[in-house]
Amino acid sequence: MAESSWSLGRALRGMFVKPTIDETTWEDLETALLTADFGPDITERIVDELREKVERFRTTDPRDLQRMLKETLEEHFAKFDTTLRLTERPAVVLVVGVNGVGKTTTIGKFAKFLQRYGRSVVVGAADTFRAAAVDQLATWAERGGAAIVRPQHEGQDPASVAFQTIDYAKRTGTEIVLVDTAGRLHTKGGLMDELSKIRRVIEKQAPISEVLLVLDATTGQNGVMQAQAFLEHAGVTGLVLTKLDGSAKGGFVLAVQERTGIPVKLLGQGEGIGDLTGFTPHVFAASLVD
Numbered sequence: 592m593a594e595s596s597w598s599l600g601r602a603l604r605g606m607f608v609k610p611t612i613d614e615t616t617w618e619d620l621e622t623a624l625l626t627a628d629f630g631p632d633i634t635e636r637i638v639d640e641l642r643e644k645v646e647r648f649r650t651t652d653p654r655d656l657q658r659m660l661k662e663t664l665e666e667h668f669a670k671f672d673t674t675l676r677l678t679e680r681p682a683v684v685l686v687v688g689v690n691g692v693g694k695t696t697t698i699g700k701f702a703k704f705l706q707r708y709g710r711s712v713v714v715g716a717a718d719t720f721r722a723a724a725v726d727q728l729a730t731w732a733e734r735g736g737a738a739i740v741r742p743q744h745e746g747q748d749p750a751s752v753a754f755q756t757i758d759y760a761k762r763t764g765t766e767i768v769l770v771d772t773a774g775r776l777h778t779k780g781g782l783m784d785e786l787s788k789i790r791r792v793i794e795k796q797a798p799i800s801e802v803l804l805v806l807d808a809t810t811g812q813n814g815v816m817q818a819q820a821f822l823e824h825a826g827v828t829g830l831v832l833t834k835l836d837g838s839a840k841g842g843f844v845l846a847v848q849e850r851t852g853i854p855v856k857l858l859g860q861g862e863g864i865g866d867l868t869g870f871t872p873h874v875f876a877a878s879l880v881d
């Protein structure tokens with residue numbers, strides 16, 4: 592992974608070329624982690640762990656500390672199982688999240704990502720309220736090489752679109768189903784009721800493999816608060832962090848995993864169709880520190 596704007600590299604570079612670890616090294620490390628949005632608790636824990644390791648290995652070499660930092664971050668990231676579970680056929684993925692976080696874009700990118708692994712994909716436009724939103728999703732589905740099942744009329748019951756999408760996948764042997772869902776309340780019953788109904792209807796036809804919650808990494812902890820209802824009621828199995836290419840900080844990845852207890856499974860790092868990757872703790876830790 593190329594050095595990103597959120598890499599710790601720049602902040603740490605001066606620190607690791609010094610001849611020896613001293614008190615400023617620790618202060619600089621703490622500042623770098625806080626600046627990168629690890630949050631005070633995780634920052635303190637990481638710094639304590641590293642102090643302990645440096646003492647145990649009796650080293651004063653900043654390059655050892657750099658290696659230890661990478662290992663420690665990787666251990667923390669890897670506490671969660673970040674693998675996508677897509678072995679069912681069809682594998683049904685519900686994509687949920689507040690409007691504007693990058694849900695539509697993510698679905699297109701995810702379709703492309705899966706296509707690169709040779710999987711066939713259909714997208715279900717179960718956010719049926721705005722015709723323009725459906726058209727936008729259709730554009731992204733096409734870019735991602737996926738088929739799309741659209742509502743037949745504006746405001747069609749989202750659950751029936753989800754039903755038709757699974758039905759399409761079964762009839763055509765399409766391997767993966769990505770169901771887009773609404774991000775804001777537009778029915779009387781409320782968003783979570785709508786989601787439960789979608790789930791019930793889908794589960795009569797096929798198990799749901801993943802419920803992915805899309806979060807905008809630039810909104811940090813606020814974004815997590817806005818998504819609280821989804822976290823509490825939607826049975827979320829994985830997080831997708833978008834806009835990690837912008838001003839977002841890499842530490843948020845760990846902070847959000849620890850705060851929600853849910854693994855990050857995909858990272859969006861740009862507006863292009865190819866800008867989505869899986870989350871690999873080893874690769875991510877290296878990209879932060881090197």
Ligand SMILES: Nc1nc2c(ncn2[C@@H]2O[C@H](COP(=O)(O)OP(=O)(O)OP(=O)(O)O)[C@@H](O)[C@H]2O)c(=O)[nH]1
Nearest residue numbers: 690691692693694695696833834835859860861862
């Ligand atoms: N820089 C950057 N921009 C992104 C990324 N993902 C999405 N965006 C942008 O964020 C904006 C919102 O993305 P959408 O996919 O339309 O978001 P949505 O959640 O579907 O929003 P609604 O259509 O309002 O429901 C768009 O301008 C995207 O180009 C990303 O990873 N990086």
